[in-house]
Amino acid sequence: xxxxxxxxxxxxxxxxxxxxxxxxxxxxxxxxxxxxxxxxxxxxxxxxxxxxxxxxxxxxxxxxxxxxxxxxxxxxxxxxxxxxxxxxxxxxxxxxxxxxxxxxxxxxxxxxxxxxxxxxxxxxxxxxxxxxxxxxxxxxxxxxxxxxxxxxxxxxxxxxxxxxxxxxxxxxxxxxxxxxxxxxxxxxxxxxxxxxxxxxxxxxxxxxxxxxxxxxxxxxxxxxxxxxxxxxxxxxxxxxxxxxxxxxxxxxxxxxxxxxxxxxxxxx
Amino acid sequence: xxxxxxxxxxxxxxxxxxxxxxxxxxxxxxxxxxxxxxxxxxxxxxxxxxxxxxxxxxxxxxxxxxxxxxxxxxxxxxxxxxxxxxxxxxxxxxxxxxxxxxxxxxxxxxxxxxxxxxxxxxxxxxxxxxxxxxxxxxxxxxxxxxxxxxxxxxxxxxxxxxxxxxxxxxxxxxxxxxxxxxxxxxxxxxxxxxxxxxxxxxxxxxxxxxxxxxxxxxxxxxxxxxxxxxxxxxxxxxxxxxxxxxxxxxxxxxxxxxxxxxxxxxxxxxxxxxxxxxxxxxxxxxxxxx
Numbered sequence: 001x002x003x004x005x006x007x008x009x010x011x012x013x014x015x016x017x018x019x020x021x022x023x024x025x026x027x028x029x030x031x032x033x034x035x036x037x038x039x040x041x042x043x044x045x046x047x048x049x050x051x052x053x054x055x056x057x058x059x060x061x062x063x064x065x066x067x068x069x070x071x072x073x074x075x076x077x078x079x080x081x082x083x084x085x086x087x088x089x090x091x092x093x094x095x096x097x098x099x100x101x102x103x104x105x106x107x108x109x110x111x112x113x114x115x116x117x118x119x120x121x122x123x124x125x126x127x128x129x130x131x132x133x134x135x136x137x138x139x140x141x142x143x144x145x146x147x148x149x150x151x152x153x154x155x156x157x158x159x160x161x162x163x164x165x166x167x168x169x170x171x172x173x174x175x176x177x178x179x180x181x182x183x184x185x186x187x188x189x190x191x192x193x194x195x196x197x198x199x200x201x202x203x204x205x206x207x208x209x210x211x212x213x214x215x216x217x218x219x220x221x222x223x224x225x226x227x228x229x230x231x232x233x234x235x236x237x238x239x240x241x242x243x244x245x246x247x248x249x250x251x252x253x254x255x256x257x258x259x260x261x262x263x264x265x266x267x268x
Numbered sequence: 269x270x271x272x273x274x275x276x277x278x279x280x281x282x283x284x285x286x287x288x289x290x291x292x293x294x295x296x297x298x299x300x301x302x303x304x305x306x307x308x309x310x311x312x313x314x315x316x317x318x319x320x321x322x323x324x325x326x327x328x329x330x331x332x333x334x335x336x337x338x339x340x341x342x343x344x345x346x347x348x349x350x351x352x353x354x355x356x357x358x359x360x361x362x363x364x365x366x367x368x369x370x371x372x373x374x375x376x377x378x379x380x381x382x383x384x385x386x387x388x389x390x391x392x393x394x395x396x397x398x399x400x401x402x403x404x405x406x407x408x409x410x411x412x413x414x415x416x417x418x419x420x421x422x423x424x425x426x427x428x429x430x431x432x433x434x435x436x437x438x439x440x441x442x443x444x445x446x447x448x449x450x451x452x453x454x455x456x457x458x459x460x461x462x463x464x465x466x467x468x469x470x471x472x473x474x475x476x477x478x479x480x481x482x483x484x485x486x487x488x489x490x491x492x493x494x495x496x497x498x499x500x501x502x503x504x505x506x507x508x509x510x511x512x513x514x515x516x517x518x519x520x521x522x523x524x525x526x527x528x529x530x531x532x533x534x535x536x537x538x539x540x541x542x543x544x545x546x547x548x549x550x551x552x553x554x555x556x557x558x
Contacts, residue, residue, distance in 0.1 A: 070446055102448040112439040115462055124457075125447035174443075181448065 014084035019043040020185050020215035021067060026081035026091075028062060030074060035062045038239045040081070044185075049207060049216045051230035051247065053223065054262065059239040060219045064187050067217065068104035069097045085185075102129060105178035109190040109221075111170035113162035118154050121162045121173055125181045140180045147210060148176035149202045168199025175206065185215045193221035204229060223263065227251045235259045306539070309531045316529025325495050330519055335530055337494050341410070341505035342537065344498065345489060346479045348414025349421055353478075354471055356418075357425030361467070364426070365433035366455055385423035390483035392420040397487035411501040413489020417478040424477065428470025432463040465552030472545040480538050482509040492518075508534040 015022035021044040028037040037059045044050050044067075052060045065071045066083060069090060082089040090100055102125065114121050122141045123131075131137055141158075145151040150172040154165070162173060171191060178186060188207075192200040207216060207229065220226040226233060230247030235256070243256045254260040261267055324334030368374040396416025406412035436459045444454040482490075490510040498505045512530045515522050 068446070070442070073442060073445065098448050098450055101446055106446040108439075108443070108446075110439070112437075112443045114440060114443060114458060124444070125449075128444075128447065128449045128453050128457075177447065 013087050014082075015043060018046060020046045020085070021217075022082075022084040023063075023066075024082040024084065026063075026066060026083060027079070028066060028071070028076060029078040030062075031077045032075070033077075035059050036239045037062055037066070040241050042234055042241055042244060044215060044217055045232055046215050047211060047213065048231035049211050049218055049229050051226045051233040052217065052219050052236055053226040053230075053233060054236035054242075055267065058236045060236050061189050062239075063236065064106075064189055064217060064219055066091075067185070067187055068101045068106055069095065070101070070106060072097065102181050103183050104185040104187060105181055105183035107171070107174050107178055107186065107188045107191045109193045111167060111174050111194070113165070113170050113173055116162065117159045118162045118165070118173060119158040121177050122158075122180050125177065129181070140182070144176040144179035145173075147179050147206060148172040149206050150176055166199075168195045168202070171195055171199065172203060172206070175203065179210075183214070185217065186210070188216065188218045190219050190221040192225065200225075223251075223265075235262065237262070306535060309528060309535055312525075313528035313530075313532025313535075316525045317532060321526075321529055322533070325497075326493065330493060330515055331522060331526070335506075335508070335511060335526075335533065337497055338506040338508045338511040338530070339533065339537075340497055341490075341507040342479055342509070342534075344410050344501075344505060345413050345417060345485065345507055346475050348410055348501070349417040349478045350471070350475050352414055352418035353421045353425055353474065357422050357471070357474075358429050358467060360422075360426045361429030361433060362455060362460075365430045366451070366459065381423045381426050385427070387420075388483075389420060389481050390486070392416055393484040393487050395419070396484060401488050407502060408487070408489060408491070408504045409502045410489055410498060410505050413485045413505070413507075414501075416484045416488045417481065420481070420484055421474040421478045424474035425470050428473070429463070429467040432466025432470065433459060435466065436462045465548055469545045469549045472541050472548070476538050476541040476545075479541065480509055480534065482513050485510060508537065 014024075021042075023040050023042040023044075026037055026040040030036065035057060040063060052063060054060055062071065065074075066079075067085075067090075071079075079091065081091070083091050085100070085104070088095065090097075114124060116124070119141065122144065123137050126137050126140065142151060142155075145154060150169060153169060154160075154173075157164075162170065165173060171194070175186075175188075175191070192203050195203065204225070207218070210216065211231070218229055220229060227247065230250070232244065233247045233250045234244045235242040235250065235254075235258070237258055243250060243254060243259045245255070250259065251263055254263055321334040322339065323336055325337050326335065327333035364374065364378065368377075393416060396412060396419070400406045400412035400415045401408055404412075406415070440458050440462070441454050444458050445451070449457070478484075485507055489505055490507050491504040492514060494504065494506050508530065512527070512534060515530060516527050
């Protein structure tokens with residue numbers, strides 16, 4: 001099914017070929033009224049790192065979780081607007097959310113390894129998807145662990161419990177676990193917030209490598225990380241998108257006064 | 269300027285000591301009688317226990333011989349209860365913990381289950397008599413007794429299993445779903461294995477209670493005296509708790525040795541299940557990785 005949106009005098013497919021996701025008029029209110037989004041309009045460029053930054057509680061995670069319908073697990077009171085992915089509005093009830101989440105993977109702030117072996121964590125998603133070919137799984141496992149800069153540290157202990165890894169290793173395992181599903185988009189919600197500088201460096205290096213093949217949306221854990229990582233950056237404040245620009249511009253020449261105040265550390 | 273108070277005043281220290289002593293006393297008051305009861309029964313019952321006692325049916329109006337039919341009867345009833353109550357109990361717990369929306373309806377169900385646990389067991393016995401023995405025509409039988417005990421055990425199994433399922437961290441579910449798992453895949457592959465030890469503990473404790481109950485089987489399964497062993501689920505059976513009741517109150521001239529012996533066997537049976545539950549729980553806790 002390819003949905004088509006009418007504009008003035010042409011038909012356009014959303015998102016266009018330069019973007020992986022197109023968010024249109026997205027509003028969302030949780031039942032507990034904690035965080036909300038108001039009329040978000042944002043295009044996420046293909047094969048680049050888009051950073052969503054702003055003060056805590058402003059809606060960055062909510063926005064991120066709307067992109068693979070992980071919000072479904074939370075009590076949402078109201079949701080309107082569209083999120084276009086591969087020609088479909090994924091907010092439509094008919095969306096196959098299981099398939100969507102395989103194509104739009106997610107890494108969380110706290111590394112949560114599943115209570116099984118390292119190998120079990122890596123093949124979990126593949127097995128759920130019905131993958132039976134052990135050779136193929138082994139290939140994906142090694143490739144993904146290499147891409148997450150973890151292979152050399154775990155290749156001899158794949159059958160150890162994943163919990164035996166250090167925090168930094170666990171978070172890279174979480175990243176590798178998502179990569180094994182060969183997604184098109186990777187969402188990362190403050191993936192380095194609990195990590196030491198060395199592990200943070202490894203994760204950031206992996207992400208720089210990965211952006212040639214994946215579309216990455218990152219909620220950074222600091223403004224410094226935002227500046228280091230952003231090809232594009234979107235400033236989110238109180239549920240609104242204030243400003244979107246290439247990373248180099250937004251941190252040196254912000255157009256909006258509020259962005260400038262935040263970037264310069266006057267609040268947040 | 270007033271002198272600052274001492275870091276831990278002598279008086280406070282004494283109050284604290286008195287508090288600890290009171291807590292220790294309360295613990296002893298609960299524990300000591302239990303240990304005394306168990307010790308007394310085992311000590312007075314031990315002389316009665318012999319190979320013959322465990323492997324022979326009663327003779328001479330139950331004043332001699334063994335209690336094999338009662339032991340096997342209790343075994344069958346416990347097994348039957350498990351077969352009936354465990355699948356339903358665990359399924360209901362999965363529904364309540366994982367699927368049921370928080371609504372008035374769900375809360376009503378939960379309150380009903382908790383209330384069921386508070387119903388006196390003799391009421392279950394009468395209910396079983398009416399429904400299983402008479403209406404469904406099972407007669408006084410292992411089947412009717414198992415159904416009755418199962419209904420009595422269900423609330424315990426459901427509440428402990430639900431608790432065990434809820435104690436599995438939500439983050440596991442979110443991660444599994446974010447990796448493309450369906451809700452059922454998540455439950456089957458992550459939540460249930462993690463909750464299993466807790467569920468087993470509840471199952472064993474529930475069955476242990478069923479094994480020791482007299483009232484529910486009084487009208488539904490138990491026979492006063494049966495020289496032979498039951499051969500089908502539709503047979504009546506002797507059972508340890510009921511047999512103990514019978515030989516303690518209904519048989520004149522009963523040797524007290526045999527009464528203590530029977531009580532000791534029942535106690536070991538139930539304590540054994542209790543220890544099993546403890547082992548399952550502590551081993552799982554040692555293995556647990558979160």
